[in-house]
Amino acid sequence: MLLENRYFSVLSEKRGEGLSAVYRLAILPECNVYEGHFPGNPVCPGVCNIETIKECAILLCGEQLRYSSIKQCRMTALATPSACPEIELQVSMTPCGKGYTVQATIADENRTYMVLKGQFDKS
Amino acid sequence: MTCMTTSRAISSIEKLIPQRSPIMMVDELLRVDGYECTCRLTVRDDIFFIEEDGRMAEPGVIEHIAQSASAFAGYMAIAEGAVEPPVGYIGEVRNFRLFNRPRIGDVLTTVISMGPTVAGVTIINGVVSVGDEKIAETQMKIFVPED
Numbered sequence: 001m002l003l004e005n006r007y008f009s010v011l012s013e014k015r016g017e018g019l020s021a022v023y024r025l026a027i028l029p030e031c032n033v034y035e036g037h038f039p040g041n042p043v044c045p046g047v048c049n050i051e052t053i054k055e056c057a058i059l060l061c062g063e064q065l066r067y068s069s070i071k072q073c074r075m076t077a078l079a080t081p082s083a084c085p086e087i088e089l090q091v092s093m094t095p096c097g098k099g100y101t102v103q104a105t106i107a108d109e110n111r112t113y114m115v116l117k118g119q120f121d122k123s
Numbered sequence: 124m125t126c127m128t129t130s131r132a133i134s135s136i137e138k139l140i141p142q143r144s145p146i147m148m149v150d151e152l153l154r155v156d157g158y159e160c161t162c163r164l165t166v167r168d169d170i171f172f173i174e175e176d177g178r179m180a181e182p183g184v185i186e187h188i189a190q191s192a193s194a195f196a197g198y199m200a201i202a203e204g205a206v207e208p209p210v211g212y213i214g215e216v217r218n219f220r221l222f223n224r225p226r227i228g229d230v231l232t233t234v235i236s237m238g239p240t241v242a243g244v245t246i247i248n249g250v251v252s253v254g255d256e257k258i259a260e261t262q263m264k265i266f267v268p269e270d
Contacts, residue, residue, distance in 0.1 A: 002172065002180050033171055036143035038210060045146060046213045047182035047189075051172075054181075067181040070219040070261075078212060118219075 001055050007031045007048050011086065013059070019100070020092035023056045029081035044079040049114050053104040056091050061100070063122050068099065070118040077111045084108050098122060139197035140190055141210045145171040148187040152194045158238075160198070162191035164231045178224045184259045188249035189213050191233045192265055196245070211267040214244060219261035229253045243267050 004010070011024040027044060034042035050073060058065050079087070087108050093100040099121040106114040133152045140149060148170060154161040164187055166173070172183025189211075197208030225231055231251050238246035244266050251259040 002174055033146050036146040036171075038141050039143050041210075043212075045186065047172075047186040050182040050185065050216075051180055066221075066224070067219070068221060070185075070216055073216040073219075075213055075215065 001058070003048060003051050004055050007033060008052050008055075010056075010059070015060075016092070018092070019061055019094070020090075021056070021060050023059075023089045023091070025052070025056075025087050025089055027079070027081045027085055027087060029085070031081075034081065042081055044081060044084075044113075046073075046075045046114065049075075049079070049106055050116065053089065053091060053102070053106070053114075053116055054120070056089050057093060057100070057102055057104075057120065060091060061093060065099065065120040066123045068119050068121045070116065073114065073116040073118070075114050077113050079106075079113045084110075084113070087113065093120070133198060134201070136194065138201065139194040139208050141208050142190055142193070145169060146186065147190075148172075148183065149190045149194050152191075152198055153232075155195065155198055158236060160191070160195040160235050160237075162194055162233045162235065164233070166225045166227050166229045166231065168227050173227065178226045181221050181224065184221060184225065184251060185213075185216055185219060185261065185263075187231060188233060188235070188247075188251060188259070188261055189263060189265065191235050191249060192237065192245075192247045192263065195235050195237060196265070196267070209267045211265045214264040214266040217262040217264075219259070221259045223253070223256065223258040225251075225253060225258060231258075243269055 008025045014022045091104040104116045172180045236248040
């Protein structure tokens, strides 16, 4: 995993029906990505949250996954490691072709940061 | 709108984008022509999104496209007198398709087509190639807060 225990760590996992779960995550402020995004102004890169969704999906299904497509990913609020040290990531997957369709949301008590619909291939 | 075509980098990339290592993912803005530009990145092992197999994770390709658009926006802002490049954020990724993951040593050549800007939001289209092979494409909304 590229980002688990580097950009985020899993605090808890609550599995739902089928292939779905809610992950409570800590955003790790010491991650080196903030040296460059941006110097003196740490902002969570939206693409790191996209990768975090994939890594939680891998934890959920126990298979290696790659995004083959993202139909839509809306980034609805800026996240920073100080303003949102903990987030909740909801993910649900449905088998489709040689992979899964995925729907995911990242939010905390105050706002929604990301809503994603995409497609994983097994790798 | 300034139009120019060159085989050499137009300006130091640090002047055009605010991102820095380890998530600086454009080396050069090569060409600006109207509402289109071309950027280049040679994939190195010190990039944040390189995985253990020496290839780039998929979101790294999205970030490269976003920073290519950022370099274009930075070029235009500086042409209009700005001192610092604007800090923009991805508002939406739409219809991203990845055909092949880049590997260390690949040279990514990315063409950005920029649409109109409404209320600080610009729609862009990006196509990434390695040599003659298209490896990824996406549409994106880039948001630049006015603060």
